[in-house]
Amino acid sequence: MNLLSQYVIPIQGLSDGNYNYQFIIEKEFFDEFGPEGYKGNRVVSDILMNKENNVYTIHFHLKGTVEVICDRCLENFLYTIDSEYTLFFKTGISENKKNENDEIIYLDENIHLINLSQYLYEFIDFSIPLRRVHPSEKDCNHEMIKILKKHTNHSKNDYDPRWDNLKELL
Numbered sequence: 544m545n546l547l548s549q550y551v552i553p554i555q556g557l558s559d560g561n562y563n564y565q566f567i568i569e570k571e572f573f574d575e576f577g578p579e580g581y582k583g584n585r586v587v588s589d590i591l592m593n594k595e596n597n598v599y600t601i602h603f604h605l606k607g608t609v610e611v612i613c614d615r616c617l618e619n620f621l622y623t624i625d626s627e628y629t630l631f632f633k634t635g636i637s638e639n640k641k642n643e644n645d646e647i648i649y650l651d652e653n654i655h656l657i658n659l660s661q662y663l664y665e666f667i668d669f670s671i672p673l674r675r676v677h678p679s680e681k682d683c684n685h686e687m688i689k690i691l692k693k694h695t696n697h698s699k700n701d702y703d704p705r706w707d708n709l710k711e712l713l
């Protein structure tokens with residue numbers, strides 16, 4: 544069985560009301576998104592779903608840690624996530640109405656379940672900033688920072704003088 548097929552909410556024949564789910568996201572989940580993706584560690588997503596007629600409001604609360612590389616010292620560390628997102632799904636809407644509201648994800652009327660794996664991955668991705676550094680600089684690998692700084696200074700001295708000519712023209 545495909546691992547990602549576990550991250551689903553069955554909606555066929557569901558009565559209106561509130562439902563709770565919990566999904567555990569571990570290393571194997573991230574592996575499904577390829578070698579470029581995150582390396583783990585463990586995120587728990589509590590989900591509260593409200594169904595009213597053909598509208599499903601799904602609230603995600605993601606908590607846990609994901610392994611990322613520190614931009615300052617290039618060592619791996621665990622980034623803590625605690626974030627919330629909401630999605631709206633709607634079933635049984637005709638084609639010409641689909642573009643009315645971008646906030647809503649339209650589903651085929653005969654759909655049996657909603658697979659949340661892609662959304663879970665994207666929400667984890669949104670929760671992690673572009674610049675990822677150890678929360679405290681003292682946790683960084685200082686030997687590595689020294690080596691990296693040396694390299695940076697070297698490349699600064701290695702500038703191309705043609706840029707100076709260009710600057711004069713500006």
Ligand SMILES: [Zn+2]
Nearest residue numbers: 613616677683
């Ligand atoms: Zn660091």
